[in-house]
Amino acid sequence: MVVDFAKRMDMAVINTYFQKREEHRVTYKSGGRRTQVDYILCRRGNLKEISDCKVVVGESVARQHRMVVCRMTLMVCKKKRSEIEKKTKWWKLKKEECCEEFRQKLRQALGGQVVLPDDWETTAEVIRETGRKVLGVSSGRRKEDKETWWWNE
Numbered sequence: 320m321v322v323d324f325a326k327r328m329d330m331a332v333i334n335t336y337f338q339k340r341e342e343h344r345v346t347y348k349s350g351g352r353r354t355q356v357d358y359i360l361c362r363r364g365n366l367k368e369i370s371d372c373k374v375v376v377g378e379s380v381a382r383q384h385r386m387v388v389c390r391m392t393l394m395v396c397k398k399k400r401s402e403i404e405k406k407t408k409w410w411k412l413k414k415e416e417c418c419e420e421f422r423q424k425l426r427q428a429l430g431g432q433v434v435l436p437d438d439w440e441t442t443a444e445v446i447r448e449t450g451r452k453v454l455g456v457s458s459g460r461r462k463e464d465k466e467t468w469w470w471n472e
Contacts, residue, residue: 321358333359333372333389343373349383357387368392403459407450421453 325332334344334355346357359372371390411417428445 321360325360329363330360331363331366333361333369334387336366336369337372339373342376346374346385346387347383348385357384359387359389365391368394405456405459407447407456408454409450411454417454421449424453425449 321332324330334357341353344355345353347354361369369389369391372387374385374387376385412421425446428449429442
């Protein structure tokens, strides 16, 4: 099941990438039986950062279990911050009071005209500017949880 999951999610089972003596692979000992039951998974793209993975022989977390450790080098890269576009909160027009305020401010901005001007660029800019003033703008940041990249349906 671990291998199937790793394949589907384009991950690697780190414990299998390094040739070790059995002593450094076995994570569970009981009644003369030895098995490898604990694994470390990582994205395939991050394999170059991992230099070693083994079981700590002298350290016992529990009587029968041994701890698996992985040595990795983390590359810290500064990301260039791009200018994030702030978006108008048009969804606020669903509220009746916001909608009415927007209409009034828009009429004032257009000079009380009933018929819109022929120049669409000017009209669109007036609508956008009024929307920014009345409805507000977003911070531009996404509210996205980066730790759930491996979840799927």
